[in-house]
Amino acid sequence: VVKREVIQVITPGTIMEGNMLKENENNYLASLYLFEDDFIVSYVDLSTGESFVSKVNGNIKDVIGELYNRPVKEVVLPTDFPEDLKETLTHYLDVTLSSEHDNQIPKEFQKLVTGLEDTRLVHGFGYLFQYIFRSQKRFLAHLQAVQFIELNDYMKLDLYSKRNLELIESLRDQSKKGTLLSVLDKTITAMGSRMLKKWIDRPLLSKGQIAERHQQVHTMMEHFMERDELRESLKNVYDLERLAGRISYGNVNARDLLQLKRSLGALPQIKQLLNLFDHPSVSSLLSEVESYQEIFEILDSALAENPPVLITEGNLIKDGYHKQLDEYREVNRNGKSWIAELEAKEREETGIKSLKVGFNKVFGYYIEVTRANLAHLAEGRYERKQTLANAERFVTPELKEKERMILEAQEKSTTLEYELFLELRDQIKSYIPALQTLAEQISKIDCLLSFAMVSEENNYTKPVLNDEQQLRIREGRHPVVEQVMKEMFVPNDIQMDESTDILLITGPNMAGKSTYMRQVALMIIMNQVGCFVPATEAEMPVFDQIFTRIGAADDLVSGQSTFMVEMMEAEHAVRHATERSFILLDEIGRGTSTYDGMALAQSIVEYIHQQVGAKTLFSTHYHELTSLDKSLSRLRNVHVEVDEEDGEVVFLHHIKEGKADKSYGIHVAKLADLPEDIIQRAYQLLESFEATSVLREEKPQKQLTLFEEDQGTLPVTANVEVID
């Protein structure tokens, strides 16, 4: 009985190859560890070896926001992880939950975590490590030293915003189509494509880093010839990151190493091209090219030119690489040429013209003589081996000896080649960290080239960064929608300086309010990933977070009413936004009745204005909120322009200063030919509503109570406009 041992357990998070692994996507295995108020989130992508750990201070929703958009398939939880949090996780995310009781890291792996200063991070990563260690049962040489990712170094994007803005997945079918990623991704390599996703997922916060990427993109745009050649060169670079993973797992074959060799062979040309861009920010993108030359030479000297897929059949190693192997091959070659000459020799000696020398798998080499010629053979010299219908097959002692030599040499050389290949593979293993660094450098070059391509093709502009929270965009466009609409797309400006925090946007449905709001958010993200933006001019600050409440999220969270979702998104925004954040709120309050919806809309606007100070785009049907510009000094009204042509309403998609036409709806009703009585009465009612609204004032005692209780800084009156 052969003892079968489980040699590897494959779970959704630990797939290394095959159809389930998409080459343009990372496949993260994550773990969560709850320590007092902090969640320690650890990640490993086993296919690339990338490992990192973050700390989330907040509730489970923040953790979900952090996990979302990373292709996390499986989350490892400590055995004692709270049940209710598990339920919340599976409610919002499509992941497998696994559990692990141990978080010890064996001595030989301590080097992975030496960079982590906070022991809670080590404890948290320990669960993930133990889970992999037990399920994978192999030496995991390609695991990279665990990096601590300070989430505060990146712009925060919550779960709702990531979905609403369709950065990486579309709302409609969770595909790439129609996303920001689809527009920006012109990468050549799978590694580059994966990195681009990470970039979009985590826009930068450091002005210096953003400016550096802009500079790199700018330089690449200027040198279009070099850029095209560089893109061409990248086609020779294979997926080094995943190759490194497979080297570590011990399942590379000679063809994989050949790909590695070719990739490394392309580096000198890439380096040379980078230098031609003539700017240090670009030429520095690929460093220490020389050290890769060493690996290239090892592979080049050892690997045969056209090896088979199997590593047990020889033909893996070049001639001249190993003396003993060369000798075996020489014996083999000599024996075969001796046999090739044997036929002529034997024909001459025996005088039999039809004599043949042949080989078959069962009997080996033989000399074949037809029955009629048997008498011509010398006595004693030919040993009968096989009898056919009209012929006999023989061997001679010399032929037997040569045969033995040939087969022995073949077997020995195949065995030796296999051993040499394993040695080579082990030798390459020690270069895994170097290859991972290289993979990262190549990915970055690929991403920046992609930005340069896209920025040029779509006439993007390089944003000017500022520290004053000033947002000024001239003729901005929606990067995804303009791809579909082409010249039909109507560009729009936006201007929010120190004295403007909130733009209150009014105007009818379908006029383009949502597109406008989204395009501003997308431009902010594009800027902070280092790309240029779709506009003719752009001055932008660095935002720390973006919050959105835009329609169409209704069906995403099942079982909750539209309005509840709306309020949850608003809550998230006002709780977490800072003065450096950007908030989009689209028709807050429309899911409930007019007055409480309007009351909530106004109180949220006021709260943002007085307590948060984030730059905010707020669209609304509550026309009456437009009078807030009198009481809220940093609120400005804008509206979508509507025109009438031949009795039809035309949406111009232009955003203009000031509030929308109050009686647009009644105007449409008139076009629809409603009875004049109704139209006149509606105008009359509208006027009276407006008149009353102007005179409205809160009851003073109510206000006093509020102030006493909350020490808030709410405005004394919201509406003080007086019209005669």
Add this chain to the structure above:
Amino acid sequence: VVKREVIQVITPGTIMEGNMLKENENNYLASLYLFEDDFIVSYVDLSTGESFVSKVNGNIKDVIGELYNRPVKEVVLPTDFPEDLKETLTHYLDVTLSSEHDNQIPKEFQKLVTGLEDTRLVHGFGYLFQYIFRSQKRFLAHLQAVQFIELNDYMKLDLYSKRNLELIESLRDQSKKGTLLSVLDKTITAMGSRMLKKWIDRPLLSKGQIAERHQQVHTMMEHFMERDELRESLKNVYDLERLAGRISYGNVNARDLLQLKRSLGALPQIKQLLNLFDHPSVSSLLSEVESYQEIFEILDSALAENPPVLITEGNLIKDGYHKQLDEYREVNRNGKSWIAELEAKEREETGIKSLKVGFNKVFGYYIEVTRANLAHLAEGRYERKQTLANAERFVTPELKEKERMILEAQEKSTTLEYELFLELRDQIKSYIPALQTLAEQISKIDCLLSFAMVSEENNYTKPVLNDEQQLRIREGRHPVVEQVMKEMFVPNDIQMDESTDILLITGPNMAGKSTYMRQVALMIIMNQVGCFVPATEAEMPVFDQIFTRIGAADDLVSGQSTFMVEMMEAEHAVRHATERSFILLDEIGRGTSTYDGMALAQSIVEYIHQQVGAKTLFSTHYHELTSLDKSLSRLRNVHVEVDEEDGEVVFLHHIKEGKADKSYGIHVAKLADLPEDIIQRAYQLLESFEATSVLREEKPQKQLTLFEEDQGTLPVTANVEVID
């Protein structure tokens, strides 16, 4: 050169058979004729011969509403029909437009139109007739005498309402799934299914006719054994209507007539079963059964039991039907038996045991003798016909003679059978009107049985009809939604008596307002097609029209804004509704900004209340409209109940008296954990909004102007509620 003449032109409206013709659907060809302010609309279904003509007094939209939902594939227009109206037609309907310059009706067809008193109707139908006459080029015997359909005899349902209520086609994919038809259609025959569609499309206006159908359904429900047997019997009835069409066109074969015979054969049993229901309203459903016996007997005496598809190969006619045919058949049979006996006779005479008599297509009958036996044949008697390898074939004068007789008899009998069949077909032609009447009777029985089945299966209740425009439904359900939700569906009452014209429905989204409104409309339609309704008790008046403005029609009319569509639907309703109409308006005004939307909503409600007086369900988010119950005496507030359980909002789908909770939205915001400052401020604002709204009063001079100009009867003040 053979002269080829166009013998028939097939257009979308003139298909007679094949895949394009759906058996459960009528295939109407229509024509429009504009005479001053009246549109004459004519219809023919060529597959059934049904012809009718209506007069529409109104604009093209009313005509479209009339054409819509009838499966009209093609509309014939006079050559001078206005271009702009053509464009409107193709914009709203998916039809082929054809043109015709002539509207003469030849003398021999005048009988089709003798029933039409108004000559404009005859002129209008003429275009349709000429078009068919020219394109079909055949005698169209099955065209039924043109019926004038007084549209005022039927409930009016406009285009929007037919679509919105999903009577026959779903909004989502224009399929039957999820429609009222899908629930009500348990018909057995294709004719019945087609009639049911017509019934749903044109609910009745006559209280007497409605009551009669109710009585019939009621009787059928009481006798379930008889009902099941009757349904079983209907399975023997083929599509008589289309059969009549094919008889007229001259393309029925013997199998079609066999189906007709079987259908007629089922009638005595059907009649007998109808009598068992023991109620005159049911037993009278099938009249003059005896007269169909005549056709049955003709067919029964003439038609063979198992005729082939082709009508040129004989075997169509029974023995004993025609003397000459019987004789031919006798000759044929005798000849064949003579030949069968010939072999034995010849063997005996010649003494050749191996002698054979055979037949082949080229040489006919022969006597075969092997070469060895040739000598045994008598001299002179056998004439050589064919030489084979080992045998010779001969004929004798007797054999030749018999052969001639057999073949001649066969040919003559086939020809005669063909002639007899054509005679039979012509004879049946004269019964086409009787068959069409029969088809209608069977269809009606089928529809009523379907109602009885559905009413029993779904626990529907028989409505009590009244003349006082009182609508009282206890535990009403939505017939389609309850099929999906089963016991989960929450039934609701509705009560609208003389003193109530308008129910103003408030409450949050997703709480079931739309379902409630739709279910009332569907029950009204079900009642007026004669079916029972999904409720435990129902008292209902007869409504002359139903108007709806319900969401989700946005994408149907391309290129127009949602709000424009909303206003057009509202316009249609207020312009055409009477005191006996029913109007559904769902959140009118939500597509524009608050104040003009609210102004329009209020002025529309007031207009309906003061000028129209139709029973109206009006749902709204404008909570402030609830105070209209103070100024509009026949308006009542109801709301959808919402509850809170464990911090989650629960929709109970119960409709209750009174207005909805004003602060529902703020309550949800609190559940969503928005900062307390925002919640408090929102409550404060809400209170102040409500307070101002209460004190609001229109400026008197404005109102005077309006009254002077319009002589309208608008209310003096809309809001006079005073709270302390």
